[in-house]
Amino acid sequence: MYDRVASMGVSIGRQSQLNRMQSDLARLTGELSSGRKSDPARELGVGASLLYKLRADIQQGDAIANAGTLAGQRLTAMQDALSSVGELMDQMSSESLQAEVLKDDSFKTIASNAREVLGSMMDLLNTSWNGQSLFAGLDSATKPLSGAEALTGETGWVQAAMADLLASSGADPVEVGQSADGAADGTLLGTFNAMFNNTVVGLDDSFYGVVYQAASRTGGEATQVRIGAGETLQYDMRADNPAFRDAFHALSLLSLLDQPDTALSKEAKSDVLREAGTLMRGARSQLTTAAGILGAKQERLERVGEIQDRTVTAAAAQINDLEGVDYYTISDKISTLQIQLQATYSITAQISKLSLVNYL
Known part of the structure; x- marks a missing residue:
């Protein structure tokens, strides 16, 4: 009785061993064809934490790289726009200098x-x-x-301001001048200074009520781009930047140059032209500085992107070393398993030829 049980146990054990060898052969064959270990973490044991860390580094690096790429494209688009804005400023500065010499009809053209x-x-x-x-x-x-209509359109702020100044001064031409602090003191330049410096009380007459519509303002919380673990790159370039405000100020003044002489005398127009030219040149200088700062941010973002690329590449190489298979070792194991399986199949076949009496 015990002999029969023992013999059956040997048969069951052999079948279990056969299944295990077949499973190992299938796994090794798959690893050989893919070049990757099927379960590298199991083979690494306690060292598997390194593998998990490397994978997390790659995931984080890819996320940072994607954010950096998008931010870089955004900054490039901003620089293109700033370059075009700078060209417009240069154009108006040049025309202002010419108008100062030619005057008369040139005033209407420049307006x-x-x-x-x-x-x-x-x-x-x-x-x-x-x-x-x-x-x-x-x-x-x-x-x-x-939009420009809000400033220089027929019903825009400039025309409304001129109408108010004319009404307050009667039939006399509007006096050109400004108070020491640039406040709206009833003079043309003072009124424009108060508007574009946002010193007026009424929202409808302020720069942020008439021109700038966004809630986010220069000097507030800056735009941030993640460039590393706990590290961000910040930049602040908004349409209410002082360079743009001065340019809008200058252009609004220049738009007055086609006013009739009864509203604005030739002498007053010359004063307006000089003030606008000074503002535009100052705006161009500020824009050059702002574009340079933005360019430095863009250059740093590119360097960070290159560093992230190298980091991800290095981590991927380490993962490849940990997960990759040794073809020679795998081939040797497969050959050994094939020999063992053939031997096991042969023994099983020999046993199957025995009579039941001999087997038991």
């Missing part, structure tokens, strides 16, 4: 050009990229500027 340039500049600063406004800061779902 018309100023309105066109203002519209083009605002369109550039309202540019959207990937569904987001480039110059609206954190309020990127909103176009930052209302």
Whole structure:
């Protein structure tokens, strides 16, 4: 009785061994064909934590790289827009100098050009990229500027301001001048200074009520790009930047140059032209500085991207070393298993030829 049980146990054990060898052969054959270990963590044991860390590093690196790529493209689009804005500023600075010499009919030409340039500049600063406004800061779902009509249109702020000044001064031409602090003191330049410096009380007459529409303002919370673990790159370039405000200020003044002499004398127009030229040159200088700062941010972002690429590549190489198979070792194991299986099959076949009496 015990002999029969023991013999059956040997048969069951042999079958279990056969199944295990077949499973190992299938696993090793799969590893040989794929070049990857089927379960590298099991073979590493306690060292598997390194593998998990490397995979986490790659995942984080890819996320940072993607964010950096998008931010880099966004900054490139911003630089393109700034370059075009700078060209418009240069154009108006040049025309202002010519108008100062030619005067008369040139005043009307430059006033018309100023309105066109203002519209083009605002369109550039309202540019959207990937569904987001480039110059609206954190309020990127909103176009930052209302449009040129709000300033220089027939019912815009400039015309309303002129009407108020004419009404307050009667039939005399509007006095050109400004108070020491630039406040709205009833003079033309003072009124414009108060508007573009946002010192007026009424929202309807302020820069942030008439021109700038976004809630995110220069000097507030900056736009951030993640460039590493716990590290971000920040930049602040919005359409209410002082460079743009001065340019809008200058262009709004230049749009007055086609006013009739009864509203604005030739001497007053010359004063307006000089003030606008000074503002535009200052705006161009500020824009150059702001674009340079943005360019430095862009360059740093590119360097961080290169570092992240090298880090991810190194981690991937380490993972490949840990998960990759040794073809020679795997081939040797497969050969050994095949020999063992053949031997086991042979023994099983021999046993199957025995009579039941002999087997028991």
